[in-house]
Amino acid sequence: MELRLAKVFDSLRSARAQAGAPLCAYVYDLAALRRHAAKLAGSLPDGCELFYAIKANSDLPILHTLAPLVAGFEVSSGGELAWVRTNFAEVPVIFSGPGKLDHELREALEQNVDCLHAESLHELQRMADIAARAGRTAPVSLRINLTLDTLAETSLMMGGKPTPFGIPAQQLPECLEWLRARPEIRLRGFHFHLLSHQLDAAAHLQLVAAYLEQARRWCDDHGLDIDHINVGGGIGINYRQPDRQFDWPAFSAGLSALLNERGMPGVAVRFEFGRYMTAACGYYAMQVIDIKRSHGKTFVVGRGGSHHFRTPYAQGHSHPFHVLPVDEWPYSFARPYAEDETVSVVGQLCTPKDVLAFDAQVESVRCNDVLVFPYAGAYAWHISHHDFLRHPHPAQWYLPVE
Template identity: 30%
Template sequence: MLFNEKVKKTIEKIYRKVEVINNPTCYLYFLDDIREKVNKIEKEAPKNLKLYYAMKANPNENIIKFLKSNEYVRGIEIASEGELRKALKYYEPKDIIYTGPGKTQYELETVINKGIRLINVESLVEALRIQKTAHKNNCSKVDILLRINTDYYVDDVEENMAGCSSKMGIDECQIYDVINMIKGLDKINIKGIHVFSASGVMEYEKLTKYNQYVFDLVNKLQKQCDINIEIIDFGGGIGIDYSGANLQFDIVKYFDTLNNQIKDYNFENKEMILESGKYLVGECGFYTAEIIDIKDTKNYKHIVAAGGLNHMRKPAATGVKNPLYIINRNASPLYPNQPIVSAETVDIGGPLCFSEDKLSWDDYIEFAEIGDIVVLSQSGAYCYSASVLEMLSHMYPEEFIIEGEYNEI
């Protein structure tokens, strides 16, 4: 969602609330933007594609609840016992998929006893643990997906999940032997495969080529291992643009091609799963922090905001900056000629006494002064929960959920 007049007005209203006056930092999530993303997927996706929400992108319970209220969203993907507990407040066990490269015995035991829909098995060790646990607890067969680290590498994306040496999944060259071993385990039922390739993909053709590779792999596995792969889980992967140019992944062409691929391979009876995180919620969010100080130091200016890496670690951690905006508020200066930013390039940091505490850097800013608000858009995914909220024990930023117009003050 672009930073526009509506977003600006909403932030200005929220900054009049007492809790924000006392802790002038916050996240805003616009639910209408999430609804728009779900609607786009529903409109274009193949009929046999099921949409799951990858909770790790943003575990805010109001977002989880909102997605649950949309009938098109088939379920939720979790990756820990904590996420399971949150998911169970809103979803039935049959709507939950559990993924992740390191599941403890306790976590496995918990999800097996709850009877969630699918467990993503990421190693032979994990399969054997599930077998033992199901026997110990007298459970019926556990439905699993096998996560494969395919040989295919998607070039030039934010993050590769497959096609390289990785802790995620089982290497493609080992998967045939692993399937044959798992087939001998009486408590495990292989329902399908999980083939998450890459995150933050902006060009649809990259995923399209990968999907072709996966469909060939499915045919090979079915033939050589004599199994029926009912489910193909693509994981997440659809990206959002952080350049500020509002580029969009071409979802229409992507799903149109996927539809044709499904027809070509006669895969209409297989279930395709998309566990989307970044695409669903990344664009709905804004991080904001008041400018507390401006330092003119050794020929370069630094804006010091009320929150930094402790609230919003993503830019510093990934090296990818978020689009930046300044809301001017004309606060009275504390002394004449106090530093301002005027048509120059500056860094923006937070209140932590570490130089890596940066919200942004090398930014050309037309005008900013103390009391203004720094706004980072595209902050709905992997931002709040991926930050070091306990660092220096600063206050946590409030999270505001906006639906329609924001009127409350």
């Protein structure tokens, strides 16, 4: 068994031995997170900056692990901004997201954010008025919704077609014209985030190349002097085929070649990864309460469910899992089990949508065993509807950085 998983199993075994009820927990491996983030940051070419989009997982131990390794944090609400600033006075922060409120924009200026990402001309106009009233200059990047002939769609598109995100590229000349008379906005660059769930390294490289090419053309056409291009996040996790993940070495090597050939001197390339940064450090564990057969299908009912771990339902996939065998059996009757068959793993909610895995082949799973779902460190606990049915929240712990 892989060393990382063995460590998680060990910690679950000891927690289970002490738990008075079936176990349900999130376990985060901070050492693995540190290694992964250091590898990503260390293999990006010179002139690149790696930010972390904290919406994926904003827990403090995660942020403390990442803070020394990344260029800063990307936040998408006043709440995230306050959370970061309360805990990290000095870390550079960039602020994205649609529907920013005036008081959030004011706070962003007061908190010296590194850059605000404008999502519309109206938002840009509000930024300018707020900055003027505060007697400040607002550092701004324009988030642009580009359409590209070569765009290969993923299952989660934020742009490249009509969406609420960013300024449609056709409106850029109007924005730039308007900006000429507003010195309280310092235009620092362009921001692009057209998609998430990208699994194809070559396609992602092509997308980044298209962003850079487009930004260069705008700079030439409009005489702009920018200092960075933010190429967003978007690298995905292959939940369906976990042994076929995004080819990071190919991407970083291709990026080096791209920047050598076509990089803009003095213009940094910023990334803001969410899922790809933290998904792999997290595990969701649920102990099996019941195994039942209904109309030809086998259902494994675990303690917990999509109110804790909404990722599979949100993304429409069957989440992979491991079985941690627990030999103890406290009852006088035979233990329900499933062997060499396909099962659905469901939770405790009174809805047929509470499904974490389906058509999943298992060698053996028994009541009281623990199911361990990997890749549960991003958009997992933080996107789940925790209080539906008022079940208790799962335990959460962090395996320490050695």
